[in-house]
Amino acid sequence: MKTNARNLARIEVVHRDGRCYLSVRWEDADFLHETLRKGGCPTTVCLNPETRAARLELWPGVTADAVRAVLAGLAVPAGPVQPAEDRKSDLAADSAADLICI
Numbered sequence: 001m002k003t004n005a006r007n008l009a010r011i012e013v014v015h016r017d018g019r020c021y022l023s024v025r026w027e028d029a030d031f032l033h034e035t036l037r038k039g040g041c042p043t044t045v046c047l048n049p050e051t052r053a054a055r056l057e058l059w060p061g062v063t064a065d066a067v068r069a070v071l072a073g074l075a076v077p078a079g080p081v082q083p084a085e086d087r088k089s090d091l092a093a094d095s096a097a098d099l100i101c102i
Helices: 005-010 026-038 064-074 084-093
Strands: 013-016 019-024 043-048 053-058
Touching: 013 064, 019 026, 019 043, 026 043, 026 053, 026 064
Parallel strands: none
Antiparallel strands: 013 019, 019 053, 043 053
16 A cells, blocks of 8 residues: 555654654555665554554664655655556566565
8 A cells, every 4th residue: 555645744753752753644554664664764563453543663773864765755746647557567577575465
């Protein structure tokens, strides 16, 4: 699942009690966790199933600037959607480790 650019603009790094974290939408938590990991910003996903609250705690050494840089790379200006036949070549280039089969 991908998130939209409006949601990314609202994500802020919070510093509280010696921890740094991002409050994110429940639906976006896994996608953002994986994206940040691939961008060199490891996080721990914290989920509260009762309230459907989610946050990503930054690991020690991960800076707010690094997280912002990775998120800025996701914020793509709105434009035409690439036709499905053109995306086939993009899918073939993905490594098997990046694919999830359900």
